[in-house]
Amino acid sequence: MSIINYASREIQFKIVYYGPALCGKTTNLNYIHQRINPLNRGDLVSLATATERTLFFDFLPLNALVIKGFVTKFQLYTVPGQVIYNATRQLVLRSVDGIVFVADSQWEKMEENVESFKNLCDNLALQNMGIEEIPCVLEYNKRDLPNIAPVNYMEYVLNNRKKRLQSFEVTSSSGQNVFAALNAVSQILLHKFSKRSEAPQGAPLPIAIPIEPAVPEGRQLPA
Amino acid sequence: MNAIPVLTIEDVATLDGVLGDFLKITEADLIVVIDRGGNVISQCGDMDVIDVTVIAALAAGSFAATRELARRIGEVEFNALYHQGNGSHMFMNSVDDETIMITVFGLRTTVGLVRFYSAATAQNVAEVLKLLRRTTHGLSFDAKDISAGPVFVDP
Numbered sequence: 099m100s101i102i103n104y105a106s107r108e109i110q111f112k113i114v115y116y117g118p119a120l121c122g123k124t125t126n127l128n129y130i131h132q133r134i135n136p137l138n139r140g141d142l143v144s145l146a147t148a149t150e151r152t153l154f155f156d157f158l159p160l161n162a163l164v165i166k167g168f169v170t171k172f173q174l175y176t177v178p179g180q181v182i183y184n185a186t187r188q189l190v191l192r193s194v195d196g197i198v199f200v201a202d203s204q205w206e207k208m209e210e211n212v213e214s215f216k217n218l219c220d221n222l223a224l225q226n227m228g229i230e231e232i233p234c235v236l237e238y239n240k241r242d243l244p245n246i247a248p249v250n251y252m253e254y255v256l257n258n259r260k261k262r263l264q265s266f267e268v269t270s271s272s273g274q275n276v277f278a279a280l281n282a283v284s285q286i287l288l289h290k291f292s293k294r295s296e297a298p299q300g301a302p303l304p305i306a307i308p309i310e311p312a313v314p315e316g317r318q319l320p321a
Numbered sequence: 322m323n324a325i326p327v328l329t330i331e332d333v334a335t336l337d338g339v340l341g342d343f344l345k346i347t348e349a350d351l352i353v354v355i356d357r358g359g360n361v362i363s364q365c366g367d368m369d370v371i372d373v374t375v376i377a378a379l380a381a382g383s384f385a386a387t388r389e390l391a392r393r394i395g396e397v398e399f400n401a402l403y404h405q406g407n408g409s410h411m412f413m414n415s416v417d418d419e420t421i422m423i424t425v426f427g428l429r430t431t432v433g434l435v436r437f438y439s440a441a442t443a444q445n446v447a448e449v450l451k452l453l454r455r456t457t458h459g460l461s462f463d464a465k466d467i468s469a470g471p472v473f474v475d476p
Contacts, residue, residue: 105333166466193358
């Protein structure tokens, strides 16, 4: 967590986009960078390989006036999704304030989603943090593709816990719900530090989880 | 209720004094104190030429990435890193387990001078931050001071 410099009246929050390889984390940041008023953002910095795969992280600083009397700076990072870069993911997660977990909705990516979410929990545990303590939302990305799992199934696989996380159906390539997810995690984060820890107004209700997951015939639930 | 640690006006004045003295004596252009997560804690000097936020994020990454290199030769981490350019250079040194100090300097000074004075400056900065981390109070906001609308708007 950052330290507030009371003289400059600036607050900085670090939000990390986490998820499996090629799930659309960088696409989220690219869309935000393209759409947000240039006066309220800095440069998008990408440390990527020659084939545009994230090597270290992507970084996008945003400014907002959301707390009376303070300039709030949100620093958006992505982690490299590829399995081999776990040490880098641990570095990027350092001092994290909020997380957007980006899941790939395609059936064949479900196991990678589950592994990546577990990896997130493990890496947070190394910092003595739990997923239930940190502001976090779920993005079910690539909803425009044909071979996607139903939302209820994704909820069952990734959000089946006592205190469920807010989740969003996202198409990051077209920008659908990209800002909704960012705004949700930002609001949860801001209210974490409010004197009355109340839920943000107007937050979407969690999607109901069926008792039995809606799995088409021939599909296996991940272990 | 959660609270964010705060550098008070007095803390900032003390830090500014320490950093200002360092800049004056070394003739460096800019000094930035950051946490290892890449957040800026304090800064002093010519901030018009570079985006301090981006420098902080990249420097924290660079410092962390060399940790593994250090381990390969039996060190816990490198205490200092030096990036040499043609006209502008960057020197980074560890302040404490949570904090790094970045100095950007040009042709008016030398890396030797920056390195020499950065050790004492880092100690002074560490003292200020140590006191800050011991205090239990922090800042939290009134819920009504937080904007109810969307933080970011997709036009």
